[in-house]
Amino acid sequence: MPELPEVETVRRGLAPVMEDAVIEAVTQNRPDLRFPFPDKFVERLKGARVKHMGRRAKYLVVELDTGEALIMHLGMSGSFRIELEEGNELPGTYHHPRSEAKAHDHVVFAMKGKTAEARIIYNDPRRFGFMDLVATSELSLCRHFEKMGIEPTGNELNGETISRLFAGKSTPLKAALLDQRLIAGLGNIYVCEALWRSGLSPKRKASTITRKSGKATERSELLALHIRDVIAEAIEAGGSSLRDHRQTNGDLGYFQHRFSAYDREGEACSKVECDGVIERMVQSGRSTFYCAKCQR
DNA sequence: CCGATTACCTGCACGC
């Protein structure tokens, strides 16, 4: 499911029922997801209070008062749903009523907050997601984050950083944008969308939008601008719901209605003054949607 | 080192 905007949507949904609440119980229904759960997973979580619900790229980072952080990745099909007892809803929110377990419910966190109790359920049919526990002080050095690139939100991402990061890269521009060691958080959808908005071909060598000095170029500025825009707009829209992604209260995200390229094979390109058609091709084993006419 | 391909897993849409 999830690229950065979907994970950020999940983070915002979980924060009100996790922050300052205590993990009263954890039910772990299998020994592994993509990887085995860490040793004594349940014991290390039980009784911990959540200090902060954070995110790094596509990872959720739950900081605990035990000195450890719970790291969670949703893979392709992971999702969370929040169940609250009836009459126990948080002000201004709506969630699932308590229900029977569903297929592929792998982990349940029973949370006790100051005013409400909640069950937070992790469901993941394909089990490409995973969870890990890491000392909070070592977070940036842990195996998940050690080699991770910059966030595509905020001032860190600009023409100069892109120019510097992509300099000398002979890989296609699309592959460079998907490389989490350079920019962390983009996935197939938002890379296709940012390239379409920028009028840049996904096949172009990444180095061709850079300058040897590492200074920004017109193209790298344009790309940085559109990446930041499309990510911000998608977060605002609650992410994109294609198959699995839901907000934690069960609502769909709605950015999929605003796709210009992704999943629009055969449709007319909507760029002003362009009469091209969106095509699909395969790059490093994954679908790329683009307009060969206006993306150069 | 690099870049490209494959593996991991289930569900669903599609064509025959």
Next chain:
DNA sequence: TGCGTGCAGGTAATCG
């Protein structure tokens, strides 16, 4: 209807 095929928002391991 049933079955085979291909495809899916992820990353890690493996191969040249």
